[in-house]
Amino acid sequence: MIRIANGQGFWGDWREAPIRQVEGGPIDYLTLDYLAEVTMSIMQKQKRRDPRLGYAKDFVPLMERLLPQCVDRQIRVISNAGGVNPSACAEAVIDVARKLDLRGVKIGIVAGDDILDRLDALIDAGHELRDLDTGRPLSAIREHVQSANVYFGAAPIVEALRQGAQIVITGRCTDTGLTLAPMIFEFGWKDDEWDKLAAGTVAGHIVECGAQCTGGNCQADWQSIPDLANIGFPIVEAEEDGSFIITKHEGTGGRVSPATIKEQLLYEIGDPRQYITPECIADFTTIQLEEVGENRVRVFGVKGRPATPFYKVSISYFAGYKAVGTMVYSWPDAYAKAREADRIVRQRLADLGLEFDEILTEFLAVNACHGPLAPDPPSDIAEVQLRIGVRSTDWAAVDRFTREIAPLILTGPPTATGFAGGRPRVEEIIAYWPALLPKSEAEPSIEIVES
Amino acid sequence: MVRVPLFKLAHARSGDKGDTANIGLIAYKPEYYPLLVEHVTAERVKEHFRGICHGDVERYELPNLGALNFVLHHALGGGGTISLRTDAQGKTLSTALLRMVIEIDEETARRLGLE
Known part of the structure; x- marks a missing residue:
């Protein structure tokens, strides 16, 4: 069993959360999600002004605070804090590690998602990048584009972990991939084990919004949810067979119950039979929940199907x-x-x-x-x-x-x-323009740097 | 007939994808789920959100969770950063749906303790 903790549901989420996730009990992985749709354009602007910027700057002081413990306890950190400049983010973290006199810390950099400079070539090659909502081709607004990024999934993160990364910093990648990657890495799941990949994807979906699955923004009996001031962020206790338990650290506030999990499962989904990620298609109508203890909900039975040949582009x-x-x-x-x-x-x-x-x-x-x-x-x-x-x-x-x-x-x-x-x-x-691109048109790059 | 507001039967959560909103409607008890399936149809929800949702409404069933998922197109005033609404992300459409009142027969109401 491995424990994967989420410490940040969006850029601007509770600053204490990742610290409490590391200090509040046993975990093996800490995942931090910083990227919303509009975040990428802000970061592109920052990078244009200063080529050393364009990532989630908050991540660096957070690593300064947590890195000694993470190294000590072998907790790996996975985050999309890299934004549009993951290597600059990694460099800043390397500087912090050196300052803390931590040598030999490996940082994996996942890039290749930024296709802004390739847009014209892609359009010329016949990729219309039509808006998934309106059907309009990208050429209609081409001159106004500020950023363009492919959503990679778990695969490049898994590769970085295999190469020994203690911290993995990515650009745009799926929120669910941050959680699924350590499962694939630890359990050696294969590319075509659709049910397991779907289960890991469901786990990612449940925890990707931080405390929104542990009693935050929960309507079911909200006034009875204890101690929101000290709300515990979610932890996935993942098993090799794809089943997992959602819980939170002892002594924290909030609640983990079938009701809090159901609300998050239904958050921002379309057709529940077709939750599409780069790894697989997860069928949310197969998810089974069981309350197995106080603030412990077991999730099992998840079925998946083969992935589509496309990446989503933001x-x-x-x-x-x-x-x-x-x-x-x-x-x-x-x-x-x-x-x-x-x-x-x-x-x-x-x-x-x-x-x-x-x-x-x-x-x-x-x-x-x-x-x-x-x-x-x-x-x-x-x-x-x-x-x-x-x-x-x-x-x-x-x-x-x-x-x-x-x-x-x-x-x-x-x-x-x-x-x-x-x-x-x-x-x-x-504004935001979602589109699709054949997977063959974008290749993630993985680089390991060391302090 | 007995008039029952949805907030007595279900809780909900809503969110956005561009100009499309989705609302997950979750029965508080397994025995309430068939009532939701029968009464809270896509047509009824489209009618309920007249003036807010300007596109189609799709409904998906998740019997495993005792829940329905509604997808409301053109429901967020342009969506995301374009929308001028206070609730541009549709976070409160969940409780707006819970304002709906359904009518159930007296025997069912008595059996489910909803009188």
Whole structure:
């Protein structure tokens, strides 16, 4: 049995989590997921400004804190912290290891996922990289592309582990691959053992969002979930046969139960019979759960099928500008005041002749989350926040909008407040374009460096 | 007939993939699952989310988990970074679905303790 701990569900997740995962009990692997879809474009921008940047910088001080213990206890770390510059990330970790006087620490670098420089060649070769949602070919937005990365799976991580890496730093790879890789490595699973690969993929899916499977963001009886302030992050106790137990360290808060696991299993999936990864297709309708102890759920019975011949590609592109402005109105007639203020802003924008792709108004505390499904607010509602968002490819129009919120204070309905944050910011929209690429068109590279 | 709000029968979690949202609806008890299968159809969910979801709704069954998965297309105002919504990632569509009220016959309600 091996223990694989997740210590980070996204870049910006709880900073204490990875430290507690290492210090709070026995583990063999620590996995850390840093990359969301928009993260890659931010990192490309940083790398363009400084070729030594373009990775999750938080990873380096974290390694400074944890590396001595990880070396001591032979805990291996697997992370996609490399972003668009995994070798620079590895170099920074090597520097830290030297500073700590830790010699001979091997770091595996998985790269080759970045295909930004090859896009034109790929398009010329007939790969249209159509948007999986809309069907449009990439040529429609080619000049706006900011980043383009193939999602590799577990395979290159496994290879890095085989070459002795204590830490594996990747660029874009599937979240599930971070967890599946140590299972393939430790148990020697073959490329065509679909059920086992699917089981490891399911384990990866359960833990990839950190504490979202251990009681965080859980609706089932949420008020009874103990000590969320000290929530334990998930640990997979994996067996060679593909079955595994999800648990968390003793003495931590949160809960592991069939209900918390089911919520995460259903998170961000489509057809449950076809959960597609580079390794296999996992069938979520075959998953069996059994509560085998306090905060221990056994997962077994998972079936899988052969993988598809494609990698998923994550492309980001510039798609215009947006801004969001807010204003709070108090009792009496809070909702009526907020609606009137919205009407005034819209009239002023129209009178200026400004055009937007979209203007969206929401009233927080009334209908922002549930829209038309929300019931009418009480007539004596204490306060309402007006929230107006605009979107346009015309920067000047969005900029002018940001100057139409503050004037409401003295030129609109009474009791306007909550404007101390100042003028809204004009934000660039970096949108996401998912596509497919034949696996033969992208080859991962693996390099080992040593402190 | 007895009117039962879904939040008494099930919990849920929702998330996003671009402009597509998905909602996992999970029965609190195995005996509630057939009620979800019978009453919470794709058509009913599309109607429920009128004004929010502007595309098709697909439903998938996971009897092994006592759960249904709904995929709602064009449901996030453009999705991701394009959407201007507070809930651009559709995190609260889960509880929006739990607002739905279904009607079950009295005998079933009595048998399941839902009167």
